[in-house]
Amino acid sequence: MKHIFRILSAAFLFAAFLSCNKQAEQPQLTEGVVAVSRVTIDGKYASLNRESSSFLATLPTTTDFSALEVSIDTDAQEILIDNQAVNGEKIVLDLSSPKTVRLIQDGRIYQDYTLEVRNTGLPVVRIETPNRKSITSKEVWMEGATLRIEKADGTVDYEGPMSVRGRGNSTWNYPKKPYAIKLDSKAEILSMPSHKRWVLLANWKDRTILRNDAAFWLSSHTGLPYTVRGQYVELVLNGLHMGNYYLCEQIKINKNRVNVKDGGLLLELDTYFDEVNRFHSKLFNLPWMVKEPDEEELTREQFQEFQQWIADLETLLKDQSRVKAHEYEQYLDVDTAIDYLIAEELTGNHDFYNTWPSNGPHSAYLYKQPGGKLYTGPMWDFDYHTFVPDRTKQWAGAKQTMYYPALLKDEKFRARLLERWDAQKDVLKGLPEYIDQMADHIRLSEYYNHSLWPINPPQTENGDEQLSFQQAVERMKKAFLDKWEWMDKNIGNLR
Numbered sequence: 018m019k020h021i022f023r024i025l026s027a028a029f030l031f032a033a034f035l036s037c038n039k040q041a042e043q044p045q046l047t048e049g050v051v052a053v054s055r056v057t058i059d060g061k062y063a064s065l066n067r068e069s070s071s072f073l074a075t076l077p078t079t080t081d082f083s084a085l086e087v088s089i090d091t092d093a094q095e096i097l098i099d100n101q102a103v104n105g106e107k108i109v110l111d112l113s114s115p116k117t118v119r120l121i122q123d124g125r126i127y128q129d130y131t132l133e134v135r136n137t138g139l140p141v142v143r144i145e146t147p148n149r150k151s152i153t154s155k156e157v158w159m160e161g162a163t164l165r166i167e168k169a170d171g172t173v174d175y176e177g178p179m180s181v182r183g184r185g186n187s188t189w190n191y192p193k194k195p196y197a198i199k200l201d202s203k204a205e206i207l208s209m210p211s212h213k214r215w216v217l218l219a220n221w222k223d224r225t226i227l228r229n230d231a232a233f234w235l236s237s238h239t240g241l242p243y244t245v246r247g248q249y250v251e252l253v254l255n256g257l258h259m260g261n262y263y264l265c266e267q268i269k270i271n272k273n274r275v276n277v278k279d280g281g282l283l284l285e286l287d288t289y290f291d292e293v294n295r296f297h298s299k300l301f302n303l304p305w306m307v308k309e310p311d312e313e314e315l316t317r318e319q320f321q322e323f324q325q326w327i328a329d330l331e332t333l334l335k336d337q338s339r340v341k342a343h344e345y346e347q348y349l350d351v352d353t354a355i356d357y358l359i360a361e362e363l364t365g366n367h368d369f370y371n372t373w374p375s376n377g378p379h380s381a382y383l384y385k386q387p388g389g390k391l392y393t394g395p396m397w398d399f400d401y402h403t404f405v406p407d408r409t410k411q412w413a414g415a416k417q418t419m420y421y422p423a424l425l426k427d428e429k430f431r432a433r434l435l436e437r438w439d440a441q442k443d444v445l446k447g448l449p450e451y452i453d454q455m456a457d458h459i460r461l462s463e464y465y466n467h468s469l470w471p472i473n474p475p476q477t478e479n480g481d482e483q484l485s486f487q488q489a490v491e492r493m494k495k496a497f498l499d500k501w502e503w504m505d506k507n508i509g510n511l512r
Contacts, residue, residue, distance in 0.1 A: 053120070055090040058112070058134050071115075071131035077465050078141050078251050078258050080171040082112045082134055093128075095121035137462035140174065140207060141167045142217070142250045142264060144181060144196075149255040155183035158199060166206060166250075175206050184216065186289050188400075193221035193260065193470045197267065209246045209266060210273035217252060218263040221470055222401040224481045224489040226261055226463055227455055231493075232364050232399035234451050238444050239356035240437075241394045243275055249459050261459060261466035268382055268395055270309045275395065280387030282323060283309040286419065288377045294320055300331040303419065304377055323385070330391070334423040341427055349420070350392045351430065355437045357393040358421060362413050363445060365500055367402030367478075370414030378418050393419075401478040406492070409499035415511060425512055438508050446501055449494040456490045 056063040058074035065072055079085075089096060089105035096105050097119040110116055112134045120128045143165040146152065152159060158180040166174040177200060183189050184197040198215040205211045220226045229247070236244040247265025251258065270277045277283060285292070285306045292306035294315055305327060307315055330348045333339045345351075361369045368379035380398035385391045402408075415421050424430045463486050472482040481489035 053089060053091045053093075053128075053130065055088075056132070057088045058132070059085050063132070063134075069131065070129065071133055072118075073133045073135065075135055075137070075461065075465075077137050077462065078253050079134075079136055080141055080167040080169060082171075084109050085112050085134060087112075087132065089118065091120060093120035093122055097121060136169055137251060137459075137465065138169050139261070139459070139462050140169060140248065140250045140264075141253060142262065143167070143253045145255060146181065152181055152183055152194070152196065152254075155185065155189050155197075158182045164198065164200070168207075175204055177201060177204065186291070188219065188221070191219065191221045193219040195219040207248050207250075207264065209248075212266065212269065212271060212273060214267040214269055216265050216267045217250075218247075218265060218400070220261075220263055220400050222472060222476055222478060222482075224467075224472060224479060224484060225452075225456070225486065225493050226263075226459060226466065227452055227490065227493065228364075228399045228401070228403050228479075229263060229265075230455060231448060231452055231497075232360070232366075232396055232403065234448060235360040235363055235445060236394070236396040238447075239360050239441055240352055241356050241360070241396070242353070242392070243395045245395060245397065249455075249462065251462060258465075258469070260469045261462045268308075268397060270384075275382075275384050277309075277384050278387055280319075281389075282307055282319075282385045284383045284385065286378045286381040286383070288371060288373070288375045288379060296324055298327050298331055300328075300335055301420070302377070303327075304375075308382075326385075330420075334420055337426055340423055343427065343429055345420075345424065345427075348391060349424075350390045351433060352437070354393045354420075354424065355430075355434050356441075357396065358415055358434070359438060359441065359445075360396060362415055362504060363448075363497065363500055364399055364403040365405060365408035365413050365496065366399060367408070367413065368398060370418035378414065381419065403479075404493045404496045405479055406496045406499065407480075409496055410503050412511070431511065434511070435509060438504070442501070442505060446498075448497055452490060452494055452497075456487070460486070 056072045059076055059079065061074045061076055063072040063074035087108040087110050089108070091105055096103050098108065098110065098116055110132070112132060115131050115133045118130045118132055119126060145163045146159055147161040150159065159182060160180045162179055162181045163177070164179045165176045168174050179201055180199045182197050183194055185195045188195050196217040198217065200213045203211045203213050206215060218229060220229060233244050233247065245266050245268065247263050250262055250264045252260065252262040266274060268275060270281070270283050275283055285308050286303055287306060288304050290304045290306065292308065293312040294307040296305055297303065298305060307320065333344050333348070371377065371379045382395055382397055383391055383393050415425070467486065476482055481492050484492065
């Protein structure tokens with residue numbers, strides 16, 4: 018027994034000896050011996066992933082990683098980066114690619130860590146106003162501002178002078194402000210066609226930040242001739258990070274946007290009723306506003322001619338015999354009216370038929386070609402009261418908004434509506450997959466945006482304000498699919 022014990026003891030001591038040698042060759046982090054207590058990169062805390070022994074910092078608005086200030090708090094005797102000894106308190110590094118930090122203790126390699134840095138993966142829009150003056154007006158352009166757009170990889174997409182002002186109706190009164198941009202010269206931005214006028218949508222009430230973009234996806238997959246193009250960006254205003262914004266085209270007459278020929282009109286139906294050239298139609302009480310040409314270019318004769326044209330159209334639509342004779346086809350482009358209806362209904366848009374400040378649509382755009390028909394669209398304004406569960410088993414506006422109640426009395430119009438639905442519905446049902454893709458695209462940005470701009474009560478229009486981002490995304494997708502299923506079953510009965 019003693020012999021066996023001696024053998025076991027010897028084996029144990031030998032194993033312990035090997036273990037000690039192994040630990041000496043490949044030392045493990047032992048608390049209280051040597052450790053990194055804190056790493057900052059450009060003043061931002063870098064989090065430690067213990068499994069990969071890596072420190073990662075997220076700098077939402079940084080696109081140039083070539084000279085970042087790094088601070089490493091450690092009780093290691095030496096720090097090597099690229100085999101060069103450094104002082105851990107203040108180091109300037111090129112972190113365009115990860116760097117290895119080697120800790121030396123008692124002349125031996127003790128621990129290797131990887132330093133990494135990233136941004137949110139979105140372009141960064143930088144606006145500087147003269148003397149960094151605050152933007153306080155949505156009527157007066159602030160001239161002399163500058164715009165610089167950097168892609169996430171640091172390449173400059175655009176840089177130049179511009180003017181800026183606030184924008185929006187109710188949205189201008191929210192904590193997170195939307196802005197309008199007017200470049201001094203037309204330019205292509207982030208691969209979007211050249212123009213002077215652009216918009217930065219704040220999407221403050223939208224917990225997902227996805228509703229406008231999702232609605233534009235629906236629009237682009239119908240037959241509507243033009244859909245607003247946009248991209249998510251990080252906004253830096255006068256050096257201050259303002260969070261996630263949606264940089265998109267402003268709806269304007271242009272060959273790259275709403276392609277209206279000379280003499281045509283860009284129009285909006287909106288119960289805010291805040292344009293200079295506006296009128297309420299007599300028979301349908303619709304709040305018509307002329308967006309373009311503006312008040313300096315639209316002649317009195319053009320305006321009066323359009324008012325009479327609308328009066329003639331409404332007189333026709335009030336006569337069922339003329340509707341059933343399809344006379345409206347001389348006035349209205351039927352396919353855009355139907356495609357617009359389908360897309361608006363799929364979003365469940367409350368603005369399609371709103372009751373405040375008076376009954377009627379909000380943000381409903383149309384355009385009229387000179388001497389020609391009235392076209393419906395483009396789509397706009399979907400950041401709240403859209404994609405919500407309590408609007409999935411009802412018509413958002415088809416039975417009561419614009420000219421749809423009159424048109425739905427015609428069997429030919431209803432047949433065309435069903436034909437368009439059957440042709441488009443399977444493609445449109447792909448929206449949730451797109452929502453997932455975009456949710457992943459903005460996920461990191463959304464985290465920082467929500468920390469900057471939490472949605473506080475009593476803002477409850479969408480009902481997801483207190484949910485997590487992913488919970489809100491799942492709820493939004495389900496609301497869409499529920500509405501799609503309901504429409505598929507009920508659109509044939511729409512009268």
